[in-house]
Amino acid sequence: MVKKDYYDILGVSKTSSDQDIKRAYxxxxxxxxxxxxxxxxxxxxxxxxxxxxxxxxxxxxxxSMYDQHGHSVFEDDYSSSSSSYTTEFSSSSDFGxxxxxxFGxxxxxxxxxxxxxxxxxxxKMELSLEESVIGIVKKISFNVIxxxxxxxxxxxxxxxxxxxxxxxxxxxxxxxxxxFFNIQQTCPTCKGSCYIISDPCYICRGSGxxxxxxxxxxxxxxxxxxxxxxxxxxxxxxxxxxxxTGDLYIEINIKxxxxxxxDKNNLFCEIPINFSMAALGxxxxxxxxxxxxxxxxxxxxxxxxxxxxxxxxxxxxxxxNYGDLLCKIFVETPVNLNRYQKKLLRDLGFSLLGxxxxxxxxxxxxxxxxxxxxxxxxxxxx
Numbered sequence: 001m002v003k004k005d006y007y008d009i010l011g012v013s014k015t016s017s018d019q020d021i022k023r024a025y026x027x028x029x030x031x032x033x034x035x036x037x038x039x040x041x042x043x044x045x046x047x048x049x050x051x052x053x054x055x056x057x058x059x060x061x062x063x064s065m066y067d068q069h070g071h072s073v074f075e076d077d078y079s080s081s082s083s084s085y086t087t088e089f090s091s092s093s094d095f096g097x098x099x100x101x102x103f104g105x106x107x108x109x110x111x112x113x114x115x116x117x118x119x120x121x122x123x124k125m126e127l128s129l130e131e132s133v134i135g136i137v138k139k140i141s142f143n144v145i146x147x148x149x150x151x152x153x154x155x156x157x158x159x160x161x162x163x164x165x166x167x168x169x170x171x172x173x174x175x176x177x178x179x180f181f182n183i184q185q186t187c188p189t190c191k192g193s194c195y196i197i198s199d200p201c202y203i204c205r206g207s208g209x210x211x212x213x214x215x216x217x218x219x220x221x222x223x224x225x226x227x228x229x230x231x232x233x234x235x236x237x238x239x240x241x242x243x244x245t246g247d248l249y250i251e252i253n254i255k256x257x258x259x260x261x262x263d264k265n266n267l268f269c270e271i272p273i274n275f276s277m278a279a280l281g282x283x284x285x286x287x288x289x290x291x292x293x294x295x296x297x298x299x300x301x302x303x304x305x306x307x308x309x310x311x312x313x314x315x316x317x318x319x320x321n322y323g324d325l326l327c328k329i330f331v332e333t334p335v336n337l338n339r340y341q342k343k344l345l346r347d348l349g350f351s352l353l354g355x356x357x358x359x360x361x362x363x364x365x366x367x368x369x370x371x372x373x374x375x376x377x378x379x380x381x382x
Contacts, residue, residue: 003071006053014067018058025054118145118239118246125250127220129257133289133314135222141215142248145237148210151201153238155208160199165190193240209238218250223265223315226254259287265314265323271307272332273297288312288325295327302364305329 007014010024032047056062123142147153156162164170168187172194175182186192200206216235224230229249236246260267271286281299285292288309295307306328313323337345 004049006057006066009049009053010057012057021054021057025050025058117244118237120246121236121248123248123250124253125218125220126253126255127224128255129260129262130289131220132224132252132254133222135220137217137219139215139217140250141213144212144214144235145209146212146214147238148201148204148208150203151208153208153240155193155195155197155201155204155206157199157201162195162197165194165196168194170194208240220250220252221317223317224252224254225264225317226252226262228252228317260289262314265316265321267313267323267325269325269327271295271327271329273301273329274334275331278302278329278331286327289314297329301329301331303329303331 007016010021010028012021012024016024028050029047032043032050034044034047056066121142121144123140125138125140127136148155151158154162165172165187167189168174172187172190172192173184174187175184177183187194190196197206201208204210214235216232218230218232220230229251232248232250234245235248238245254262260269262268267289269286271284273282273284277284277297278301279299281301282297283294284297286295290312293309293312295309306326309325309327311322312325315322334341
């Protein structure tokens with residue numbers, strides 16, 4: 001007997017994505033599920049066919065083998081899988097799950113587990129720039145919902161046992177028949193906890209949890225940036241008896257530095273020099289996060305000149321490479337001069353720099369005033 005192509009069975013093409021194949025399967029599973037078509041052997045066989053096709057195409061390795069060799073490579077798998085569908089899909093809950101997942105795909109929602117999960121926590125940690133560069137271990141404390149220290153999360157008084165909910169039979173949810181659909185709802189009796197507590201714990205009053213202050217040490221890696229988050233698994237809020245605990249996220253906030261500003265892994269700073277050093281050149285000692293270094297200032301350096309010092313920036317978390325330190329020069333005008341200093345500057349201005357006679361010493365000034373002269377000359381033409 002010639003077997004139908006698996007792609008044709010699900011109504012998809014060979015170029016369809018995994019998500020497209022999953023959606024097609026779920027829609028067909030609802031249509032041909034035995035719970036919806038009880039006693040109809042034709043639907044039952046169709047469902048087996050759909051299920052087998054999905055099992056092959058949803059597995060990357062099996063799909064690749066099928067694309068290359070066809071049905072022959074899976075003949076044994078087909079016979080075994082087609083006879084075992086009842087253990088996986090015969091219950092009403094499985095049908096409800098398929099139904100929920102289909103509409104979850106359409107509307108972008110996710111199927112919720114009957115067990116609650118502990119919520120995640122966010123802690124904002126403030127660091128200095130130096131701390132972010134070298135890495136540090138910091139002790140923090142924060143409010144958290146923890147497992148009850150007396151009943152250990154059971155919710156029952158010590159020596160007393162909880163009883164399984166008689167309504168949901170310990171599943172945490174119930175199914176309501178509406179036509180041929182089974183709608184899943186949280187059990188109204190146990191509120192999804194699966195158990196009934198007749199004698200609650202005197203500390204948590206049956207909730208199984210208590211609020212507390214947790215203290216832990218956090219290792220901050222070198223080179224973290226502002227806004228980076230560090231995830232610590234299992235340090236969030238306790239989710240309840242039998243449920244997973246949430247995670248703790250540490251959000252980094254780096255304080256403003258009084259010398260350096262940061263751009264990714266590079267650092268910037270402004271270096272003031274007097275006009276004598278700007279004109280004649282010299283050597284100035286500048287700070288870095290790794291100690292002092294000497295910076296050579298060439299003669300005739302102008303304000304705004306940028307010097308790059310290699311590998312004196314921040315270490316990258318991803319590549320372990322270092323950024324650079326960029327030093328911007330500005331020539332500082334002296335203030336609060338005494339009479340003698342003022343006289344020296346006047347003598348220097350008139351005798352050496354010569355605003356009118358020695359314009360070769362002030363090329364930018366000469367260029368600017370030539371442009372001004374040309375501007376006014378052209379203005380008289382209008």
